[in-house]
Amino acid sequence: MTTILHIDSSARPGSSGAQAHGSHTRRLTARFLERYRHIDSEIEVIYRDVGAEPPAPVTGSWVHAAFTPPAMREPWMVDALAQSDALVDELLRADIIVAGIPMYNFGPPAQFKAWLDNIVRVGRTFGFDRSRPGEPYWPLLADAGKQLVILSSRGDYGYDPGQRLEGINHVEGSVRSAFRYLGVTDAYGAAIEYDEFADERLARSITGAERATDRIAETIAAARMAAGKTRAAWL
Template sequence: MTTILHIDSSARPGRSGEQSHGSHTRRLTAHFIERYLQLDSSTKVIYRDVGAAPPSPVSGSWVHAAFTPPAAREPWMKEALAQSDTLVDELLAADIIVAGVPMYNFGPPAQFKAWIDNIVRVGRTFGFDRSRAGEPYWPLLADAGKQLVILSSRGDHGYDPGQRLEGINHVEASVRSAFRYLGVTQAYGAAIEYDEFGDDRLQRSIADAERATARLAEAVAAPRIAASRRAA
């Protein structure tokens, strides 16, 4: 059975098209999940809304606890890492991560960055050994077959590769970099643009992004469904 970790990080509640000033990224992530479940209704979905309930930012105590070997951790260290452990457990359980990540001032929302900081964990999602020959860091999720889908939204337009504002788009690049560090290299995405214009271009962008999102769900689902049928 496939497990999807569905993450929303927009500060806007609700979905565009359903609520006034609703979130475009919530709309796209919901669209992906709905299409995927149409294709494979047995899929399990873990939902995490970091926009409504942001994880605590990493602190000095958190870092101290994370880099202390588990057997040596004091009770306060375990408490400092409890939320992070839950978030990491959700990530490890997932085959597909579907992340709604709107662009806020050219990068991801702070609440999503807090989630990233909590799941990049030494000993759990990446390895570290300063005595290791060559590179002391290595990914722990490289053989897990996980896939990442980033669904974004932007107020302006032209942020895709080769376009006018590519150089100041730090959303997809930063999210993909963090996941590559953990060993998740299969990443896909779609985005809505023109939000600040609110004209026909926005409506066309929404329609295009929804079609692209449905195609992504179909493309990601197809090999998994085929493998499941072969196993049966």
């Protein structure tokens, strides 16, 4: 059974198309799940709404606790990492991470960044050993077969590679970089643009992003089902 970690990070409640001023990214993540289930209904979904309930940001105490070996942690350190441990556990269980990440001031929302800071964890999602020859850091999720889907939205337009505002888009690039650091390199994405224009260009962008989201869900689901059948044939 495939496990999907579904993350919404928009500050807007509800979904565009269903509610006035609803979130475009919530619309796309819900669509991904709907399309995926149409192909493979045997899935487990872990839902985390960091837009409505943001994780606590990383503090100095958090860093102190995270870089203390588990066997040496004091009770307060365990408490400081409790939420982070829960978030990491969800990530480790997931085969697919579907994240709705709107662009806020050219980057991810602060609430998503707080989630990201909590799951980039030494000893759990990346390794570190200062005495290790060569590179002292290494990914711990490289062989886990995880896939990342980033579904975004933007008020302006032209943020994709080669377009007019590519250089100030710090959403997909920053998130993909963090996941590559952990060893998750298989990534997909779609985005709605023109939100602030609220005209036919927005309508066309929504249609295009929905179609792209459908294709991503279909591609991943079909490949995973085929891989599962292949494994079963060898058993």
